[in-house]
Amino acid sequence: MATPLEIISGTATPRRTLEALGSRVRARRSALGLTQEQLAERSGVSVATLRNLEHRGRATLKTVVEVARALGCDSDLDALFAKPAYRTIEEVVADGTEGKPRR
Template sequence: MALLHSLRTPAEIARTIGANAKAIRLERNFSRETLASRSGVSAQTISRLENEGQVTLSNLILVAVALGCTEGFDQLFKKKAPATLEDLKKPVRKRGTQ
């Protein structure tokens, strides 16, 4: 896996996301049980997210919705708009072609 664009490992990024979720939960004054009830995700899963960064994508989205933190999810893998005229001139690769 190429990590040339980032100095952080996937595990570090996941742990940061978990720590951020915990900080928002505490800021909202939610217990894990309260967040579990609001999100439909078990308190054990929330604990695993916060402490280890381990969670499924669907559970992460449920927790984000319950915390009011969904902004940016739909931008995660969005294709960037061309920044220059040269970018516009670049040929677009079609599926199955070189």
């Protein structure tokens, strides 16, 4: 499993990063006192799919989103590919969204 430092520094392989994600899902589920069966029912995924995510880091993006929603972590996904903050006023003008809220 990838360490947080490996993930942050970008030295973790995609496989190790996904395994770490699965481990975090398992830890969050346990912290909430949910069984795999309960989380599977709440998220609409099968128990086998949840096991693949938790133990092997294998899942579709749709499954990850469904599980994140069921665990109350879906707002964390908003930051995944968030638009970077503007650094200069020229970037604001060039973006053409001056005065509009960023999403």
